[in-house]
Amino acid sequence: MKAADVMTTNIVTVRPEASVRAVAETLLKHGISAVPVVDGEGRPLGVISEGDLMPRNEKAREARRDWWLQILSEGDAVHPDYLQFLKSDHRTAAQIMVSPVLTVDESVSLAEIADMLFENNIKRVPVLRDGRIVGIVSRADLLKTIAGPGHLRGRDPVHDDGSALPMASDKLEALSQKHKAAAPPPHDPAADEVSASAFQALRVEHEQHEEEQRREAKRIADEKHHRQASQMLASHLTDEAWEHMMHNARATAKKGEEEHLLLRFPAELCSDHGRAVNAPDPEWPSTLRGMAADIYLRWKAELRPHGFSLQARVVDFPDGIPGDIGLYLSWGKHDDVAH
Structure with a gap:
């Protein structure tokens, strides 16, 4: 299977001239933790995650670091209180984005994408067609391939016996294990002392x-x-x-x-x-x-x-x-x- 088979096509993007506050509002509105920055023709210029919204001033960052680490925990959308802080930030998306951004063509295999996510320790990768972004493949999209053919867009779970699914790579299996919640530790009576x-x-x-x-x-x-x-x-x-x-x-x-x-x-x-x-x-x-x-x-x-x-x-x-x-x-x- 290829990137085009599982990618999310409902893409949220921002322009390079967007303000930091506008970027944060976009993350909050759509419940996402990162957004690609694209030019007028849809070509990716960079990517902005929650962590990139942290203040660059050293004293301000140190004073707020512990609080923001809780607010901007992995997988959570930007907290509304953070938007108030961003009012005084006059930077643009082009100034805070991570660039260049890793991308894949829509014909790239899922195993190759899994390798890329693991080797670069990233959660998602934009998918390009003729140099323009047409989708995004995330870890969650890859996990759906492990969950079964019924989860895949465009597949028929009744007539598809799953033989067309490629063998999941070790990294895809590791992705699945990584997302399983750990069992809570047993209660320790000494904790009530x-x-x-x-x-x-x-x-x-x-x-x-x-x-x-x-x-x-x-x-x-x-x-x-x-x-x-x-x-x-x-x-x-x-x-x-x-x-x-x-x-x-x-x-x-x-x-x-x-x-x-x-x-x-x-x-x-x-x-x-x-x-x-x-x-x-x-x-x-x-x-x-x-x-x-x-x-x-x-x-x-x-x-x-x-x-x-x-x-x-x-x-x-x-x-x-x-x-x-x-x-x-x-x-x-x-x-x-x-x-």
């Missing part, structure tokens, strides 16, 4: 649970960073993406600002993992790779002659080392910029 030592044990248990959550969140974030760096390393800046960047930069200037974030990317995309940018070393442009290098070359050829500067800054330091790096287009005066 009323004593200082029992309460202290509960506190320790809570701290251990929080530490496990922090480690898991870090693991997921590290995997996402590595995956994003690999995608950006293999991708190149298109004319359309560049035009969107310039459109957003112009909008930023109209708001009275002197610089605009063109691209935020993992430090892994630099050949030295961001050390030259952090120093700062005037040779930092030579460490850029992939899409970041394309943006630098485009700026050098088209914007530098007109007085624009380009600045690279480390925007966060997880565990004390460079995490994400931002490329900022400037029409004001800044130090440590490429001229």
